[in-house]
Amino acid sequence: MRIPRKLEVWRLGRVSYLEALKLQEKLASDRKMSKIPDTLLSLQHPSTYTLGKRRTDHNLLVPESELKNMGAELYYTQRGGDITFHGPHQAILYPILSLRDIGLGARKYVENLESTMIELAALYGVKADGLRKLETGVWVGERKIGAIGVRISSGITSHGLAFNIDPDLRYYKHIVPCGISDKEVTSLRRETDMVLPDEQVIQDQLVSCFARLFGYSDIIWRNGSSIL
């Protein structure tokens, strides 16, 4: 018997990485204690480089001081995955879900995150794929359009996915993105022939793809300024 599953979506606009991290920690703790339902943060970051738990900083090609000159921040995190870049015009989703409640393991959860981005790309006529062994993420041919880095603690997820709508791809030149040196990074803008609507529309479509794939039938939308 399927109980209607509830998802609360928070539209946060542009948020600093640190602020989003603190919010996720609080929400994950609340979710673990069943104080809140499954929650999805929909946001963008200012220019930020992040590393995962493996601390693969050999994939950062410039000294940290130079990042500061660029106006970019650097964070070491507990998520899986390698080094990546986040910035304006990149859609980010941070799902704070109880995987036990929805019966998913890490592998299936990440596959669903890939499918979310693949479906969104398809809305714009872009044929993307995932399920690449040892190269988790979403690809258009040999060009990466979506990245994933997740943390699961006591069955509660944090961090999530980043989908390139139209970020400044030059920022990727300062890293070996995701530790993969021979492949390019791309964006929806680059891959589609269609005219893109307002970014908030695309961001909301990404959320809808997520909700549909994960089987949420009851969605509540909340907006930014009142929450933080």
Add this chain to the structure above:
Amino acid sequence: MALRMWASSTANALRLSSVSRPHFSPLSRCFSSVLDGLKYANSHEWVKHEGSVATIGITDHAQDHLGEVVFVDLPDVGGSVTKATGFGAVESVKATSDINSPVSGEIVEVNSKLSETPGLINTSPYEDGWMIKVKPSNASELEALMGAKEYTKFCEEEDASH
């Protein structure tokens, strides 16, 4: 038991997840292997208690749901673990998953092979893929864990309800 191990390795080879098998007979719905003689936590870790030492790892069900493990983060010998609290993490498919200890105690040995060969957790979750050995501080915690039959049923119910 042999049939279950075969099923498990076939399932792994075909990358089947027990979550996606709704109605199935005659095998148990849970394709993963479960060993007798071990105790199990509901967060899918196992404990093997021999004398004064308890060996801890994650189950076949857990490794199957994680995917290929590429990195293992383990604590140092001499540290302590607390029941139901995280002591380390594994990374698979760009996800780091915390591993919780089923019992409390002092860490007396850590499987150093896992830093070079993290995939042992997938290929040999109950043997070469062991993670830490502890001196349990509280025998009653072991009693409270599930046995093989109970854990098998637990897996089946968990997978069935979705």
